[in-house]
Amino acid sequence: xxxxxxxxxxxxxxxxxxxxxxxxxxxxxxxxxxxxxxxxxxxxxxxxxxxxxxxxxxxxxxxxxxxxxxxxxxxxxxxxxxxxxxxxxxxxxxxxxxxxxxxxxxxxxxxxxxxxxxxxxxxxxxxxxxxxxxxxxxxxxxxxxxxxxxxxxxxxxxxxxxxxxxxxxxxxxxxxxxxxxxxxxxxxxxxxxxxxxxxxxxxxxxxxxxxxxxxxxxxxxxxxxxxxxxxxxxxxxxxxxxxxxxxxxxxxxxxxxxxxxxxxxxxxxxxxxxxxxxxxxxxxxxxxxxxxxxxxxxxxxxxxxxxxxxxxxxxxxxxxxxxxxxxxxxxxxxxxxxxxxxxxxxxxxxxxxxxxxxxxxxxxxxxxxxxxxxxxxxxxxxxxxxxxxxxxxxxxxxxxxxxxxxxxxxxxxxxxxxxxxxxxxxxxxxxxxxxxxxxxxxxxxxxxxxxxxxxx
Numbered sequence: 190x191x192x193x194x195x196x197x198x199x200x201x202x203x204x205x206x207x208x209x210x211x212x213x214x215x216x217x218x219x220x221x222x223x224x225x226x227x228x229x230x231x232x233x234x235x236x237x238x239x240x241x242x243x244x245x246x247x248x249x250x251x252x253x254x255x256x257x258x259x260x261x262x263x264x265x266x267x268x269x270x271x272x273x274x275x276x277x278x279x280x281x282x283x284x285x286x287x288x289x290x291x292x293x294x295x296x297x298x299x300x301x302x303x304x305x306x307x308x309x310x311x312x313x314x315x316x317x318x319x320x321x322x323x324x325x326x327x328x329x330x331x332x333x334x335x336x337x338x339x340x341x342x343x344x345x346x347x348x349x350x351x352x353x354x355x356x357x358x359x360x361x362x363x364x365x366x367x368x369x370x371x372x373x374x375x376x377x378x379x380x381x382x383x384x385x386x387x388x389x390x391x392x393x394x395x396x397x398x399x400x401x402x403x404x405x406x407x408x409x410x411x412x413x414x415x416x417x418x419x420x421x422x423x424x425x426x427x428x429x430x431x432x433x434x435x436x437x438x439x440x441x442x443x444x445x446x447x448x449x450x451x452x453x454x455x456x457x458x459x460x461x462x463x464x465x466x467x468x469x470x471x472x473x474x475x476x477x478x479x480x481x482x483x484x485x486x487x488x489x490x491x492x493x494x495x496x497x498x499x500x501x502x503x504x505x506x507x508x509x510x511x512x513x514x515x516x517x518x519x520x521x522x523x524x525x526x527x528x529x530x531x532x533x534x535x536x537x538x539x540x541x542x543x544x545x546x547x548x549x550x551x552x553x554x555x556x557x558x559x560x561x562x563x564x565x566x567x568x569x570x571x572x573x574x575x576x577x578x579x580x581x582x583x584x585x586x587x588x589x590x591x592x593x594x595x596x597x598x599x600x601x602x603x604x605x606x607x608x609x610x611x612x613x614x615x616x617x618x619x620x621x622x623x624x625x626x627x628x629x630x631x632x633x634x635x636x637x638x639x640x641x642x643x644x645x
Contacts, residue, residue: 195327200391203336206326207343208385209319211310212282212378213349223371223441223575224289224461230588231367232296236581242301246573250309251563251570257317258559269395270325273526274318276390277381282311290375294368311483315563317361320535320558324542325396330629332482333539334532338477341532342470349466351377353459360456370507371457387497402495420559421541421624425534426564428489431615432530434568435608438576439523445580445588446503447494449597450604451511452616461513461520468524476529485533485540486622492529493612493619499523500609535561537622541631547632579603 198206229239235531265474266273285308292300319340327333365373447458499522507517538561542554580586584599592600 193558197332198326202392202394204343205388206319206322206336208388210340210344211316211347211385212286213319214344214351215314220645222443223367223374225441225442226485226588227367227371228292228296228301229577232292232294232301234298235585236577236588238298239583240573240577241576242298243577244301244570245306246309247566247570247573249306249565252315252560253310254313254317254566255556256559257313258321258553258555258557261314261321261555262553263316268390269594271318271322272390272395273355273388274314277316278311279386281307282315283379284374284380285311285573286378290378291372292368313559316562317555317559318415320538320561322393322395323459323535323556324539324546324554326394327539330540330626334477334480334485334536337532337535337539338473342473345466345470345528347381347469349463353463367455378471393397399558419541419545421544421622422538422560423539424562424618424622425537427618428530428569429534429561430617431611431618432493432534432566432568433565433610434505434572435615436527436531437572438611439570439604440575441576442580442600445600446507446518446604449586450601451513451516452508453511453516457513460533461516462515465520465524465527468521469527472525473528473532476532479624480536482534484625485537486619487538489533490524490616490619491531491535492533493616495526496523496530497609497612497616499526500605500612504601504605507605508598537624540624543629544624544632576603578605 225239225243228234229236261271261274285304288300288304303373323333323336327336354370354373386626426488443462444455444458446455448455453461457466475493476488479491499519502519502522503516506512506519509515535558538557539554541556545551545553545557580600580603584596584603586596586600
């Protein structure tokens with residue numbers, strides 16, 4: 190069995206790896222918070238069509254994700270397992286970013302579909318390669334959390350910078366419409382892509398994972414079926430699905446809620462978002478320590494319970510007249526719990542990858558993380574497609590026009606009740622997770638009994 194544990198990476202190298210989260214941040218909440226409303230309202234696709242197209246494209250992306258996972262696992266190069274895929278993703282994601290973030294008013298569904306397809310291909314390749322890197326370069330149970338925590342911190346700081354654009358422009362007295370705001374975000378992503386690809390590929394080792402005997406080179410689609418049958422991965426996938434759907438519902442409706450239910454301008458809404466993400470960054474070290482002193486699934490459980498409570502605050506604050514302060518209170522509670530479930534679920538998936546490698550000699554990190562990404566995208570698809578359909582057809586809400594109190598109440602219900610239910614279901618799944626720290630320690634010792642070292 191190959192011994193490729195290697196030394197524990199120093200913080201500068203972890204940060205070089207985490208820099209890949211900078212462009213990925215632009216495909217997360219900013220896409221949901223700003224791009225979806227932009228195409229629905231300013232570009233002119235309409236609420237229901239925009240939601241439908243996002244849903245269809247995400248489901249198509251779900252079908253291609255396992256192929257990306259297979260490609261990452263199967264095709265290696267003299268650079269290693271993942272570096273060449275990082276480099277390849279740069280031109281794909283860069284080209285699509287230009288057209289997706291800089292549409293013209295009146296751009297049709299064909300324009301949206303073509304460029305979003307390429308956008309998701311580049312994003313999936315970059316995200317899958319980055320995530321599949323972690324099981325090989327993280328040395329133990331808690332070290333995996335360290336990698337995903339720093340990656341999430343980098344992602345949130347990047348989102349803060351992107352989401353600060355409307356607020357900074359507004360406070361500076363610069364009159365820029367939604368098209369201009371989104372274009373600035375797009376240029377930030379275009380500039381960052383080649384820089385972070387260089388940093389990660391130059392300073393992070395691309396080594397073989399412990400326990401990997403190269404069996405993943407002999408790929409067939411039974412590997413995907415086997416991954417789905419893994420009971421530990423199944424739990425993590427369900428947790429990812431539930432949390433991802435809740436986050437997407439929140440993100441895709443936030444600007445509507447801030448404007449129509451709480452009465453805030455774009456710049457004030459962006460300030461709340463900045464404080465929200467700042468809170469998320471500040472809270473992550475606490476969740477990392479809490480996870481290290483207990484179990485990952487315990488920390489996940491506590492985080493989603495805190496997330497549930499924030500939606501109760503949002504609901505009563507909106508029904509009591511809204512305003513900046515009440516929305517901020519809900520955002521502080523929600524922000525403190527926001528990142529922990531995502532970080533912890535990705536770290537748990539790395540534990541499952543090592544568990545599988547110890548049993549079979551196969552490093553299926555690419556497949557496992559592509560399936561995890563697919564599940565997350567299913568949640569996003571449902572949030573956009575069904576969420577916008579319910580919002581438009583059932584609640585009767587329409588952006589850009591005067592809405593009745595009943596329509597605004599329907600908007601609040603979609604924004605608050607659905608995520609609260611999803612977080613509650615995720616808590617139930619987490620409470621039944623059984624791959625513990627002690628089990629993972631036994632697996633790690635069976636692969637390599639030596640302790641971790643530091644790489645300066």
